Amino acid sequence: MAAKKTFEYAPAPESRAIVDLKSSYGLFINGEFTDGSGSTFKTINPASEEVLAEVAEATTADVDKAVRAARTAFTRVWSKMPGSERAKYLYRIARIMAERSREFAVLESLDNGKPIRESRDVDIPLVSQWFFYYAGWADKLGYALPGNGHSGANPQPLGVAGQIIPWNFPLMMLAWKIAPALAAGNTVVLKPAETTPLTALLFAEVCQQADLPPGVVNIVTGAGATGQAIVEHADVNKIAFTGSTAVGKAIARSVAGTDKKVTLELGGKAANIVFDDAPIDQAVEGIVNGIFFNQGHVCCAGSRLLVQESVYDDVIERLKRRMTTLRVGDPLDKNTDIGAINSAEQLARIKKLTAVGDAEGAERWSPPCDLPSNGFWFAPTIFTGVTQAHRIAREEIFGPVLSVLTFRTPAEAVEKANNTPYGLSAGVWTEKGSRILSVASQLRAGVVWANTFNKFDPSSPFGGYKESGYGREGGRHGLEAYLSADPAAAERPPGRRTKGAHR
Numbered sequence: 001m002a003a004k005k006t007f008e009y010a011p012a013p014e015s016r017a018i019v020d021l022k023s024s025y026g027l028f029i030n031g032e033f034t035d036g037s038g039s040t041f042k043t044i045n046p047a048s049e050e051v052l053a054e055v056a057e058a059t060t061a062d063v064d065k066a067v068r069a070a071r072t073a074f075t076r077v078w079s080k081m082p083g084s085e086r087a088k089y090l091y092r093i094a095r096i097m098a099e100r101s102r103e104f105a106v107l108e109s110l111d112n113g114k115p116i117r118e119s120r121d122v123d124i125p126l127v128s129q130w131f132f133y134y135a136g137w138a139d140k141l142g143y144a145l146p147g148n149g150h151s152g153a154n155p156q157p158l159g160v161a162g163q164i165i166p167w168n169f170p171l172m173m174l175a176w177k178i179a180p181a182l183a184a185g186n187t188v189v190l191k192p193a194e195t196t197p198l199t200a201l202l203f204a205e206v207c208q209q210a211d212l213p214p215g216v217v218n219i220v221t222g223a224g225a226t227g228q229a230i231v232e233h234a235d236v237n238k239i240a241f242t243g244s245t246a247v248g249k250a251i252a253r254s255v256a257g258t259d260k261k262v263t264l265e266l267g268g269k270a271a272n273i274v275f276d277d278a279p280i281d282q283a284v285e286g287i288v289n290g291i292f293f294n295q296g297h298v299c300c301a302g303s304r305l306l307v308q309e310s311v312y313d314d315v316i317e318r319l320k321r322r323m324t325t326l327r328v329g330d331p332l333d334k335n336t337d338i339g340a341i342n343s344a345e346q347l348a349r350i351k352k353l354t355a356v357g358d359a360e361g362a363e364r365w366s367p368p369c370d371l372p373s374n375g376f377w378f379a380p381t382i383f384t385g386v387t388q389a390h391r392i393a394r395e396e397i398f399g400p401v402l403s404v405l406t407f408r409t410p411a412e413a414v415e416k417a418n419n420t421p422y423g424l425s426a427g428v429w430t431e432k433g434s435r436i437l438s439v440a441s442q443l444r445a446g447v448v449w450a451n452t453f454n455k456f457d458p459s460s461p462f463g464g465y466k467e468s469g470y471g472r473e474g475g476r477h478g479l480e481a482y483l484s485a486d487p488a489a490a491e492r493p494p495g496r497r498t499k500g501a502h503r
């Protein structure tokens, strides 16, 4: 028999020359970049630990300045502008994002560590699509609220939206937040995550390029304290947050007793259920995509694989074979499947929870893989022999780590899938359409994918049950979070006021 040959890939690096990286960045307030009144922090490339830039850390006073700019833009310009005019700005932003997509993709991969294949083919195209989609809604808001299916309805924007986003899909989360808010006539103050501020700051340049009126979009960089200052600001009408369940709960406590509207998109521990009649090779692709896409830094990742016992051996064997072909390394190489872990802190969290998996008796397996010496890396990993009591079956690891469980009957699959405090997403793999419908209707998850996984579309609502949060982003539903049926909604102050805050 001929010896098995392995074919090495030649390096295929994407050039970073397209990105004009500045050594330092200020805050984007009222249409201009301005120095913050506080200190600065460094943002690094997690694949090399190279410092990319110094970024301003917004203080409470800076946040106040941004909120005032947003309020002025809201009352004087944006809420008064006809929807068809607002749409023109959103279309313009969408087109610029498409034109500058390569620049954004490279910068996203540099700052976040995700493979260029994903930032180029998934994140940035979706950003552009999100703005196109909501541009189309801006002059049809009469149809946006449930029961208001007629053009005579006149829902109103809420006012100033405070938006806090995480590091796993920095620009995509920005688009999910800003596009519907602006379409509905709100203005925004957005805080990107501390480890991934750069594409949001480049987006600020796009706002300038699109001639967006000053103050409609404000970007304040910083850490948790900056986010908290936005949440607690008395003149913010709505908070939209994506991130950890712990911070989501703290935000919910903080706004309790005020009139602020809140949407929370939090963690997940999704079940990806493979029945014995599923096309196994296709399911294996879906399993790989479900957990190794974006290094598993995905709130809706299929991090719990539930396999029907009769096909367990076959699925695991094919999955392991497929995993040996995954290429881990330089995010800017076009052949890379799995990039860098976003930060030292996140890597430590992954290592800690996987050590718990070992200690609790689950069996760990990773393909042989050379990890770079600098930067933050974790090999794609599966744990078999996992039971529902194991912490790796219950807690969000947020890394390239899959916990594998088994089941015998559809009822058992549903029971195990729902046995989680979360409820963001799930996957079902089967040839039978009737089984898809039956199982999907019993799963307590905001999104259920059938014979696919991790598919996103701007027209499709996304959000969770239980500790995965509340409210929906995307589609018509995504507008509900930014509109009120009450014609006087935007005239009223948001509720409890703090000293020093002005309208």
Ligand code: NDP
Pocket (backbone or CB within 6 Å): 164, 165, 166, 167, 168, 191, 192, 193, 194, 195, 222, 223, 224, 225, 226, 227, 228, 231, 242, 243, 244, 245, 247, 248, 250, 251, 265, 266, 267, 268, 298, 299, 346, 349, 396, 397, 398
């Ligand atoms: P966080 O929830 O801390 O971060 C999300 C965003 O909230 C960031 O912009 C963060 O700022 C900001 N923030 C932090 N503290 C506060 C606060 N008190 N008030 C307002 N805003 C705040 O997530 P982590 O980055 O700490 O990740 C921890 C875990 O959370 C992960 O391991 C993962 O399990 C989960 N996670 C889930 C996400 C999801 O999409 N559902 C996304 C990210 C994380 P800063 O970046 O400066 O801390």
